[in-house]
Amino acid sequence: MSGQGQVSFRNIVKMHGEFAALKGVNFDIKPGEFFALLGPSGSGKSTTLRILAGLDAPTAGRVLIDDKDVTSTDARDRDIAMVFQSYALYPHMTVAENIAFPLEMAKLPKAEITPAVKDAARKVKIDHLLDRKPGQLSGGQQQRCALARAIVRKARLFLLDEPLSNLDAKLRLETRAELKKLQRSLGVTAVYVTHDQEEAMTLADRMAVFMSGEIQQVGTPGEVFARPNSIDIAGFIGNPPMNLVPARYVDGDVIIAGHRLKTTATIPGERDVVVGLRPGALRMAEGGLGARVDLIEDLGDTAVLDLDCAGTMIRMRVADGNIPGEGDTISITARPQDIHLFDPATRMRL
């Protein structure tokens, strides 16, 4: 029943009338991988998941699962389990009946269903709630019930559509960690849709970042964080996100607000660029860019400073105990390898 769970999208296009929800999407997911589809709302990530599940058909392109073309295969024949954002539990059935439903549909004998249901419920710690109806469960318990219903079948692919977005902040963090452990222990391929970059960063082995119907970057969270491909991704990943400052590039240096910073770029010549600076990569040093501290957001162990550099707003993260006062003027700089350069016209990385 369980296969490898390898996924390939080949030039997938999805049109809603004149509107292109997906404009030729390509990616590959390796077996056993935790793969996140990350992007703001309306970027096409949920459409991608629905096409993978077989709930929507692509306008063009091919979907391959384990090297088999499943583009026109029915959802129920794809051997895919899914956790919906709303959980989509069957309200008239008990928790046990909910979890058993996919096994019943697979026509498993009753003697096999009962232990499988108990086992799945134990894995997500709801085995004491099997006789309840979904309406009698808390949000967190409902979420676990949906998870159990998805893992009970040991499908080759496990799809999750923003499964944590309806939980409160504390529960979300706890469940996030458990979800990762669960996926590891099952060894199943997981595809996870989220608009929360932190969730994607912490959970995913690799991720695809969606921007207005296109994938702009595929990579490990580390790669995407360290080398964002475009201005849009740079502004989306990281909390607070990367500073994006218009600047002038001259022979390997950039000039921001009259101050010259060295970069690792070696191209000769002169042009307009957008400079990307991570708030955490900025440091205070003598002889750097002059900046006035406008506002301090104290987060406990770190603080985020809103700086005014001759009219340009820059945010900087500093460690506790190193915080200047509001209204102070400081001098900041960045190492050449921490300066990202983007083309303002194409919005892509230079």
Next chain:
Amino acid sequence: MTAKRLRIIALLAISTVFLLAWAFPIVWSVLNSLKTDSDVLAYPPKLVFTPTWEAYRDVLFGSGSILPNLLSSVIISVGTTVVTMLMAVPAAYALARLRFRGKKFAGFYVLATQMLPPVGIIIPYFLVLRNIGWIDTYQGIILIYLSFSLPFAIWLLVSYFEDIPFEMEEAAYLDGASRLKTLWRIIIPQVRGGIAVTIVFVFLNAWNEFLFAVVLSGNTVRPVTVAMFNFVSVEQTLWAKLAAVSVLAMLPVVVLGVVAQKHIVKGLTVGAVKGGGRR
């Protein structure tokens, strides 16, 4: 405080008037059904009398027994309800869920049939049934009843189906269920409240129907609503018997109404608030 009290008194007064207006014919029927014919015609009306079951005994077991007519009514009402529901449930599901050519028109047509005055179509119906030889047959009456119970049932059920979130169905597909299995195992159990309401309404409409029945039925098929008029003739009206039959005919309506009261109230307000009609 006084304004509030005044409002309560006004409300009570108005409700009492309505209640009396509604209850009077029923109370009248029940009282008269327990009188002898001479007591019924006594003037001034007798409020104190010796109750007797005579009228009931006569209409049930006498020479003009209405038992066959009650049976007729049951066959017609149950037949109409069963056939209506068998067709209305899948139709309503399709209208609520599937995308197909002419769906908008189909939805409008269903509603438009509800607006036709029944008197206007009774003659065409009569001609159609006569031409196919179905006058005074069960299949004839049920067919005609279907023509208005089916649109009504579909229209009522669609709102219940629309209340079920799409994701529920998609979850079932991914769990390996076919469309029919999903309808049967996931959707229908969740709209069973709506189905119960629809069954009650369709059954009661068929049970209470008089106009079509009196024109399209005859000696073989004669529901109780029509048969009652045997007790009204040019020379005299057998008030006690007529009252007894009406009480008997009302019984299933009252029982169903009481049993299904909760569902019916929900059914009337379905769609008023998003999701308000569910569960």
